[in-house]
Amino acid sequence: MAKDYALFLGCIAPNRYPGCESAGISCSKKVGINLHPLKGASCCPAPGAFGSIDLNVFMAMAARNIVLAEKMGMDIALECNGCYKSIWEVNHKLKHNDDLRDAVNEVLKTVKDPSDPSGKSDMEFKGTIDVWHLIELYYDPKVCGVEKIRDSVTRPLTGTRIGVHYGCHLLKPKKERHFGDTENPMWIEELVAALGAEPVQYRKKMQCCGAGGGVRGYDLVHSLDITNEKMINLHEAKVDAVTEVCPFCQLEFDRGQIEIQEKFGKFWGLPVLHYNELLGLAQGMSPTDLALDLHAVPVDPFLKKIL
Amino acid sequence: MARTKGYPDPKLETKLRDRYLYRTDSNPDFSKKVKDLSRTVSHMCFQCGTCTGSCPSAPRSSYRIRLFMRRNVLGLEEESLTDPDLWLCTTCYSCTDRCPRDIAPTDVIMSMRNFAYQRGIVPVNFLKTVQAIYQSGHGVPNNDVNRAARVRLGLAKDPPTTHSHPEYLPGIRQILDHYKVKAQADKIVAESEKKGA
Ligand code: SF4
Ligand code: SF4
Numbered sequence: 131m132a133k134d135y136a137l138f139l140g141c142i143a144p145n146r147y148p149g150c151e152s153a154g155i156s157c158s159k160k161v162g163i164n165l166h167p168l169k170g171a172s173c174c175p176a177p178g179a180f181g182s183i184d185l186n187v188f189m190a191m192a193a194r195n196i197v198l199a200e201k202m203g204m205d206i207a208l209e210c211n212g213c214y215k216s217i218w219e220v221n222h223k224l225k226h227n228d229d230l231r232d233a234v235n236e237v238l239k240t241v242k243d244p245s246d247p248s249g250k251s252d253m254e255f256k257g258t259i260d261v262w263h264l265i266e267l268y269y270d271p272k273v274c275g276v277e278k279i280r281d282s283v284t285r286p287l288t289g290t291r292i293g294v295h296y297g298c299h300l301l302k303p304k305k306e307r308h309f310g311d312t313e314n315p316m317w318i319e320e321l322v323a324a325l326g327a328e329p330v331q332y333r334k335k336m337q338c339c340g341a342g343g344g345v346r347g348y349d350l351v352h353s354l355d356i357t358n359e360k361m362i363n364l365h366e367a368k369v370d371a372v373t374e375v376c377p378f379c380q381l382e383f384d385r386g387q388i389e390i391q392e393k394f395g396k397f398w399g400l401p402v403l404h405y406n407e408l409l410g411l412a413q414g415m416s417p418t419d420l421a422l423d424l425h426a427v428p429v430d431p432f433l434k435k436i437l
Numbered sequence: 438m439a440r441t442k443g444y445p446d447p448k449l450e451t452k453l454r455d456r457y458l459y460r461t462d463s464n465p466d467f468s469k470k471v472k473d474l475s476r477t478v479s480h481m482c483f484q485c486g487t488c489t490g491s492c493p494s495a496p497r498s499s500y501r502i503r504l505f506m507r508r509n510v511l512g513l514e515e516e517s518l519t520d521p522d523l524w525l526c527t528t529c530y531s532c533t534d535r536c537p538r539d540i541a542p543t544d545v546i547m548s549m550r551n552f553a554y555q556r557g558i559v560p561v562n563f564l565k566t567v568q569a570i571y572q573s574g575h576g577v578p579n580n581d582v583n584r585a586a587r588v589r590l591g592l593a594k595d596p597p598t599t600h601s602h603p604e605y606l607p608g609i610r611q612i613l614d615h616y617k618v619k620a621q622a623d624k625i626v627a628e629s630e631k632k633g634a
Contacts, residue, residue: 141577144596148583152590167597170605172574178528179566179576182550183559185474187616191570194612241611244604253608302530303541312534338493338529345494347562348524355497356527421586 133273135207135262136199137165138217141173142377143209143404149420150377153410154209154264160282160413161274163267165207170244171195174216177299178344186233192220193234193255194241201243206261209406211376212342215299218261222306225257263300265375265405266309269317279324284414286326290435292408293332293369294318295360295383297376298342312336321405322373325412332367334359339374341382351393357386361398371401371432373408380404385426401425401432411436460511467514467552474548477541482506488532488542500525502532502542509545518553524560554621561629564622571619574599574609 143150155165172195180188195217199206206217224231238253246252267273296318304312313336319329340346340356360383364372374380383402391397402425403411410420411433422429439455472479482503489495489503500522508517517523526546533541553559566576575598584594595601599609613619 139596139598141575144587144592144598144600145575145577145579145583148587148590148592151596152592169597170602171598172605172609173566173570173576175570176566176576179563181528181547182524183554183563183567184616184618185547185551187612187618190612190616191609194608237612237615240615241608244602244608298527298529298531303533303543305534305539336531338527338531340493340527343524343526343528344560344563345525345527347565348560352494352498352525353527356493359493419590421590424583424586 132162132164134164134166134204135267136168136202136204138168138171138174138195138199138206138208138213140208140210140213140377141176142381147377147380147404147421147424149410149422149424150209150380150404150406153404153406153415153420156415157282157406157409157413158207158264158267161268161278163207163264163274166202166204168195168198168202168206170198174210174213177212177215178342179347180216182344188216189220189224189230190234190237192216193224193238194253196221196259196261197238197253197255200256200258201245205259207264207267208261209264209375209404210378211263211297211299212378214261214263218263219306221257221259221261224255231255231257263375265300265318265321268321276320276324279321279409283325283412285412285436287408287412287436288326290327290370290432291330291368292322292327293330293364293367293372294322294335295339295372295374295379296336297374297379298338300375318373318375318405322408325408327408330367330369332369333363339376339379339382340386341378346382350389353382354386354390354393357382358390358394358396361387361390361400364400365398369400370435371403371429373403373405375405377404388426399427399431401427401429403429403432458511460513462515463512464514465512467512467517468509470552471509471545471548474551475541475544477544478538479506479509479540479545481538481540482510483538485537487535487537491531491535493529493531494525494527498522498525502526502546505546505549506540506542509549514552517549518556518558523549523553557621557625559625561626564626567613567618567622568626571610571613574606
């Protein structure tokens with residue numbers, strides 16, 4: 131039976147890589163996940179920027195987004211690790227800490243809900259929903275599962291070698307999350323193999339992309355040097371593409387490669403694809419349907435292997 | 438400054454001389470404040486260095502998370518909050534996953550950044566995100582190239598977020614104003630632009 135979720139979009143997917151958004155919606159529909167737009171949602175807010183300046187405002191802003199979904203009576207699904215950090219973590223914290231929840235509700239009390247014609251302000255965090263990353267819903271046999279993903283494939287990505295970048299904020303900190311091992315997880319590799327591609331292990335797979343914590347904005351070359359280390363390790367493993375589940379990691383890897391060329395004089399030309407984009411290709415969507423032309427690093431060498 | 442023990446035998450005075458570290462700039466309240474905001478047992482750090490060993494920022498800079506953990510225990514507020522390295526943590530949480538004392542060093546850094554911000558010490562890129570969200574609801578707002586691409590994909594030219602529903606913006610501004618972050622951001626950004634000009 132199909133399941134319904136409120137789709138929390140965030141910023142970078144809809145505003146920089148819209149293919150992630152359209153693929154997310156149409157691919158998940160094929161595996162029994164119906165996504166409904168979360169009207170009036172904002173930035174999650176960016177956990178690096180907001181968490182660094184004021185943890186209270188960070189929680190209140192995230193709570194407002196959660197309350198919008200509570201009002202729809204649906205769990206949230208999203209496709210960005212940064213959003214996961216804000217929305218999942220704040221939902222979890224507010225459910226388990228009365229003092230934090232009270233402080234947030236004190237502020238939300240003053241916020242009007244524009245969809246409420248009576249004009250009564252009613253934006254209270256109640257803790258009635260859960261938050262999921264689409265990738266965990268794909269993997270969860272109770273919702274979708276690897277088999278269903280495999281069955282949805284019409285154009286297997288046979289003959290391609292793909293490195294998986296998990297990113298940080300989906301799995302870590304592991305004590306608060308529910309994904310188990312964070313040193314060498316292999317479950318996204320299973321989802322990549324289900325598309326017919328060969329998942330490839332590489333050195334320091336779990337290293338950060340370099341973008342987080344505001345570092346990309348604060349010290350770009352520092353951030354890019356971390357990215358460059360990922361590129362070296364992926365290149366060494368002879369991958370045809372790197373896949374991730376976070377549009378911010380995607381931005382760092384994709385646009386970052388252009389910046390690496392400018393700053394360090396080295397061009398890697400490694401195609402970067404969000405798992406939803408990969409899934410879209412494997413389900414027969416065209417590169418145009420996925421707006422892959424918006425990628426800074428051409429995806430063509432990868433496409434040549436599968437089209 | 439080490440204290441003298443006043444032992445009459447100068448040999449013993451030398452052998453047993455006070456080796457404690459005394460810092461006049463230590464503020465014990467700082468450690469407490471950090472612990473309360475970060476909600477992690479930051480005072481339990483035994484300086485093993487596992488955090489720095491796990492840190493992607495360490496091998497390419499002078500940033501040492503273990504040093505900040507020590508400063509925290511010693512209450513070295515000034516040294517912590519004015520060190521530009523404070524802003525080099527990518528919040529990857531590797532240190533948190535590996536700390537044998539079950540501390541979350543990442544959250545210690547985040548609370549120190551909060552305290553630095555309160556004193557007006559904060560890189561402007563953090564504040565520009567606040568300003569962007571106040572303006573549009575998005576940290577990374579839409580643009581024309583992207584709008585055209587969205588339409589090609591059969592999506593609405595603006596996503597169904599605050600971009601298509603600006604009636605939700607006053608609520609967001611209400612939250613940001615409640616914590617006075619927009620005013621603080623405007624002030625610091627203006628000051629830094631004046632300095633830069
Ligand atoms: S890993 Fe934990 S105990 Fe070891 S130095 Fe870092 S914070 Fe302290
Ligand atoms: S969370 Fe920050 S301090 Fe900890 S390992 Fe990552 S970058 Fe280093």
